[in-house]
Amino acid sequence: MGTMPTRPSDMAVQTPPPLPDAIALIDEANQRSLAFGVSTDDEPDFTSLGIGHLKDSLEENRFLFQHAVPVMETLRGQIANTHSMVLLTSAQGMVLHSMGDSDFLEKASEVALVPGMDWSEKTKGTNAIGTALTAQQAITVHGDQHFMRTNHALTCSCAPILAPYGEIVGALDVTGDHRSYHQHTLALVRMSAQMIENHMFASSFPKAVRLHFHARPEFLGTLVEGIAAFTPEGRFLSANRSAQFQLGMSFGALQAHTFSSLFNLPMSALFELFAGSAATPHQLCLHNGVSVWCRTEVKPASPWATPIVSPLADAGAPPVRIAPVPKGQLSSLQYLDTGDAQLSAIIAKLRKVVDRDIPVMILGETGTGKDLLAQAMHNDSVRARQPFVAVNCASIPDTLIEAELFGYEEGAFTGARKKGASGKILQAHGGTLFLDEIGDMPKHLQARLLRVLQERKVSPLGAGKEMEVDVTVISATHKNLKELIARGDFREDLYYRLNGLVVRLPALRERSDFGAVVKKVLHALEGNAHIAIAPQVMELLQAYHWPGNVRQLHNLLRTACVMVDDDCTIRLEHLPDDFLDELRAPMHPLAMPLPAPELPLVPSVGAPPLSTDDLGEDGHSLHDVTLNAMAQMLRLHKGNVSAAAKALGVSRNTIYRKKNLLPPDLLD
Structure with missing residues (x-):
């Protein structure tokens, strides 16, 4: 998805050509909307549900929520800075959780697209969430295809999520400004929904x-x-x-x-x-x-044979199993060591504290692989056969994090499940507890966590007794905890309890092993490294500054792998539009021209289509320039109209309409 312009005039807004199936689905949804009594002039309803109902629904959908949030974070990374948001809903259409660009989250709140609100067809008429759940299939609802006029400024792509036993358990949705529509969004949503299904499947x-x-x-x-x-x-x-x-x-x-x-x-x-x-x-x-x-999945015959998981198979991609090997011949930390001197020094330090009961704190920018390093330490420890439990303190709502961490007894609060639930700390007993984004832990829970770490005992909510717990603790954050301490947002005593050994992961742009990282990402995505990268693309990737680090690289290559042609080679046209737009931006720190044919005038991706009526500075009509540009792009892409249209920033129909005007000698 490309970056959305600030004004409609900044780009040519192209309404996606509706597919016949989508037309039928939307027509049927409109008929249902009328039958439900929804009016096209209805205003956003902010009174449908309350906070208490949301809390109950989150508890009812705990299994879905736990497996969906990591995938949502990955999807959010792919659509960052596109004026969009990612939403998770229940099977009934209630929004359970949302994340995305802060400016668009604010706009979404104006139409009640927030957690706790009902977006079924009964209350909102035709919309991607309600219609996808009713029709039981993925759909994009764009602009005025929404039944209510107040939602015409939105473009929404939604896919239902199936539980391991086949029933619909919820839905995943990406919503953005209708001007930022991208044809690949629905495919990304479908893929992400399938990831959630596969994660739930494995856990079940x-x-x-x-x-x-x-x-x-x-x-x-x-x-x-x-x-x-x-x-x-x-x-x-x-x-x-x-x-x-x-x-x-x-x-x-x-x-x-x-x-x-x-x-x-x-x-x-x-x-x-x-x-x-x-x-x-x-x-x-x-x-x-x-x-x-x-x-x-064959369980190792020997306790020393531990399956090693590819370190770059994160929440956004299925793990790649590597043949079990005797522990010591190829440890997980060793597998992470891909040749960068900084990373090698960090791994050497971590090897010395494994199994020494020394807490480790991992610092680093978002997406550098802090979670992978924590998992690798666990795999190399004597606790490798015991649980590795990860808690992302930033992704769990404040209302649930206490119950999530410490557990609760039956009847501890409204909606609590029968027999209660063990918290993450107790689940990690005997193994490793990984506290990711520890800087986002609410202040009122920090004291409880400190007491657990000091006394090695935990008391679930509503319980009258304490339970002993034995865990190795690894924490991670991208924030400056000392600044948080100075502001009074983080307890100093907890900080010194967690930072036995502090290591800082280098950003991807600071590492010298970029080629090795790319190979591992491709291996994690495809199961082998059979997809190649064109030299000019590799040159661009190596020069880019990667603000999202390894996670951003993973997301970009995942999309590119889906787009490749039969030769299984990632080329310039297979890279996401927003990435190419960023490289073309004159004020971008990379500021490099993309490889392109020498044309008198070639518009960038997302630019307004070339006008055939305007005149150039030399007095010649741009009509000829347009035809020349199309011809050269068609030659460059070997007649692939879709690729040529994408590179020129025009629709395929534009090229089809003008193709018969091209002189034969231009296509030679």
Whole structure:
């Protein structure tokens, strides 16, 4: 998504051509809106729900919330500075959580697009959230396609989220100013919703046999792989969307099957096939005769064989499993050491304090990989077989963070689940507790945390007793805690309790191992490094300043990997528009010209289409200049109209209309 202009006149606003399916969905939604009694002139309703109802809904949707927020943060990084926001809703359309650009969050509040508000079709008429949930499919609702006029300034792309057992549990939405519409937004939302589904799927069946499969081996470990869960005896438990598609059955139909009936193989044969070689794909034949490549989660036979996870597989991408190896031959910290001298020095320090009961504090800019470093320390410790529990203090609402950390007893507050819930601290007993963004912890909870760390005891909300807890603590922040202490926003005694060893991760622009990092990101995205990067693109990436660090690089390459052509090479036209716009900006610190054909006049991406009526300084009509530019772009992109249109900042229809005007000699 490109950066939104401040005025409509700053760019040519292009309404996306509606797809036939979308037209039908919106027409049906409009009919429902009328039946619900919604008026096109209705004003935003700020009274539909209260804070207490939101708290209850957050508790009811705790499982969804926990798995969605990390993915939302990744998606937010992709759309940062585009005057947009990311929203999570319940299955009924209530907004549970939102994050995004502060200026747009303020504008969204003016139309009641805030947590606690109901955005079902019954209250808001046709809109992406309500319509996606009702139609049970992803949809973009743009501008005046919204039923209520007050929402015509919005463009919203929304995808339903399915629970592990097939029912709709919520929805993920990206909403922005209607002038900042981008055709790839819905695809990103769909991908992100599928990530949430896959994360929930993995958490729901920790002891099940999970089979990962796809007709092409290079797609194992990616979002499009099928995942099916079975009991050790072979009874079917669940399957994600891709698995249902490949198996050619709905979730309900699959419930009547077993592993043997679906794969024509007894469960015992599967165990024998993957014994000792969980990372090596094998071919199996589906019940319909289609051959697929498979891998499965095989527990290590030896306590010293620990699965190593690719360090760059964060919340935005599925983890890539690497073959188990004896601990000591390839530790997780060693795997993170990719040749940068600063990072190597940090890893050397951390190795000395592993298993010494010394708290570690990791400093660094957002996106530098503080969470990956914490996970690596845990993997290298004697606690590696015990839980690693991460808490992002910035992503949990203030109203829930106390219950999230310390747990609660039944009846501790309205909406509390029966039998209560253990908090993150108790869940980490015996293992490692990672407190990410510790600088954002509310002041009133810092004293409770300090007491837990000092006395090694925790008291859940509503409980009359304390429970002993044994955890190694790692904290991280991108903020200056000493400044927070000076302002009275962070307890000094807690600070000195957490900073046994302080290390500062270098920003990506400060590292000397950029090429190695790119290779690891591509490996994490695709399961292997078969996607190449054109030299001119690599040159741009190496020179860029990367304010979002490794997370920004990961998001950019993830999008580029989706856009590549058959030659599997990332080229300039595969990079996101906002990234290219930033590189072209004359005041940008990088300030470098992008490689482009030598044209008398070539507009940048997002610029107004060339006029065929204006005159250039030499008195010649720009009509010829336009045709020359189109011809050269078509030659450059080997006749690919979409790529040429994107590079010129015009619609494909514009090129199709003018293509027959191009002299044959211009296309040679």
